[in-house]
Amino acid sequence: MDIFQKTPDLTPYKAVLPAIAVDNLMTHKPKDKAAAEWMKKSNRQNFAHADMADPKVLNAVIWFACTGSGSKIPQTAQLPAYQAMRLGIANLDDEENVSKKGDDD
Secondary structure (H helix, E strand, O other), X not given: OXXXXXOOOOOOOOOOOOOOOOOOOOOOXXXXXXXXXXXXXXXXXXXXXXXXXXXXXXXXXXXXXXXXXXOOOOXXXXXXXXXXXXXXXXXXXXXXXXXXHHHHO
């Protein structure tokens, strides 16, 4: 990105604050039982630090918020290479069992 210039533009400007609805951060009462359940699932997520929320649950919460309860969540798409890479990853238990067998010989 080429966004910088050699000489700065020191032209005065007036900052404009964004217009935000007063109730933007207010949580409204759930419309129905399904909405209440999804709100509970959302509240159980850890938003204190980046990437601490469960991505599957969070995606499902967002899907429900956008589509409602009448639409099923689509399967997560995965490239064939992902499955091939997973085949090469051994479980820790498998590695321990391999080393134990080698010790017995």
